Amino acid sequence: METKDDDGSKKKARSFDFMEMFKEARQTAMDRNQGKYEEDINTIEDDIGPSPQTAPKSSKEDPGSSKSCQEVPNEEGRDDEDMIGPPLPPGMTKDSKTSKEEDLIGPPLPPGTSRSKDEDDDEDDEDDEPEETLDKKIPSSHEISLDHGFKAVSALALDPSGARLVTGGHDFIVKFWDFAGMDQSLQSFRQIKPCESHHLKQLQYSATGEMILIVAANSRAKVVDRDGFEKLECAKGDPYIVDMASTKGHNAMLNGGSWNPKMKEEFMTCSNDGTVRLWDVNTEGKKHKNCIKPKSQQGRKLVPTACAYSNDGRWVAAACQDGSIQIWDHNKNFVNVAMLNRGCHMNGTDTSCLCFSYDGQCLASRGGDDTLKLWDVRNFKKPLKVRENLISYYSVTDCIFSPNDRMVLTGTSIKKQGDGKLLFLDRESLDTVSEIAVADTSVVRCLWHPKLNQIVIGCGDGKARLFYDPDKSHRGAMLCMVKQPRKSKQVLALASQQIITPYALPMFKETKSTSTKKFEEKVRKDPVKSKRPDLPMTGPGEGGRLGVKGATLAQYVAQSLVKRKPDKYENDPRAAILRHAKEAAENPFWIDPAYKKTQPEKLFQEEEKEEEEDPDEPVWKKQKV
Known part of the structure; x- marks a missing residue:
């Protein structure tokens, strides 16, 4: 490229050889590093003597020359120019056959020293230690009890981080427990009643821990946030439609539910209406996303009693009342089942739980026929x-x-006497590894959080018990057990003292406290502020109030009846009317004046005198009356 100056002469642009510049910079770095390593080696030789490997080379070769550095071959037979980073100092070449220190953990030993035999024996002993048994891995050395209520705790949930615990029971209440905010008093920070008078069946946090699925003994599942405020309520289906796929939601009692572990917006519910429905949080519960209808061997409707997702979200499993377990593939349509077994449990029993293992290869089912199967x-x-x-x-x-x-956990119930137990079973043989007895109550729910390494169980006496080990567990219950309960603050009321200085100047004189006597007298005279009762009345009464005759209407009527004079015409109504006949005849007022001009003369029938009867007259001639 050519440019022109002000005088018009041509001038060539300056060119740069980048490869030559890189080569010079690299050579300068190698010379600087070589000089530093030579100084370190000389210092070591002064302390412990010259090394047999480095002495001949240092006498023949110039440490400052780049040629001597480039001619030292490395382990693979390549020059140092192909190596990444600075070259090794002379005599520090890697020899895997003779050097054992490279396999050791820690900084390299100085030249001329070796690791002692005792240290090697200690490492061998650590490798020969036996593996810890299964029962030693159970964190059950310490126990705390969270008081939920008086009825069975039928639902438990721990968020993925292990910071909060949610419990629900047959008392229709959901309680929120925060381990970081609790102290040794173990009090919940919030409680809600989300589904009115329906006991809780399932509580589960979403994969992100932002939402909680609430399944109760009604037909409408709910989704709330971490603080218990409602975000979604599923729609209710039409009970008069035969085809359950045509309805918007369930129309019978729910039996269970679960979040999709891979899709944070999707969850699943199963109900007594014979369907398993998939929901999407973004649709606001207006209608289900998919409807799965389990079928019996005769092709009839089946009631699913439990449902679960696999940990990878691929399989959707449901246990039905005929004892079967049906599994669908989430990647395909839900018309045909992917796996089916009709004889998993006894026909007519309710399978209470399905759970996939963490590796996704095993499924555990807890049947209503008192069995556990893998x-x-x-x-x-x-x-x-x-x-x-x-x-x-x-x-x-x-x-x-x-x-x-490597273990499977389940609980047992008691009817009247005995102890409920939390059993730890070996996955390979289902033999009892260990058990935790809970006195005089049944074990309903159990939960083992993988991050906290703590176990929570819901019991039939309304308490949630939490087991942990300070050496094996992390955070969780260990946060609240080290905090002392807060003491209630006592407010000390100090009476203010007033100093009276009679002869002080007005600007320095304290204002006297206003006397309340005059103020109270003024308020007393005000009938509204003093709420004075109504004064007694002297007259007959006004405004619904009665005077002398009584304060109430009943008293007034009773006193009027007592003081009334007796009426002699009370039992003779004809005489009571005729007593006004003389006055009406003399002073007609109502009827007679109106017909005075046109009224004819009054003719009344006169009474005939009765004739004496003739005794000789025959009976048949006598006049009949």
């Missing part, structure tokens, strides 16, 4: 293991997997 999703024909005689009297009894996927 199923392989890849081979869904026969159960892997079966555990019997696990008594359950609640329709929401849980079964869950431990965070390490």
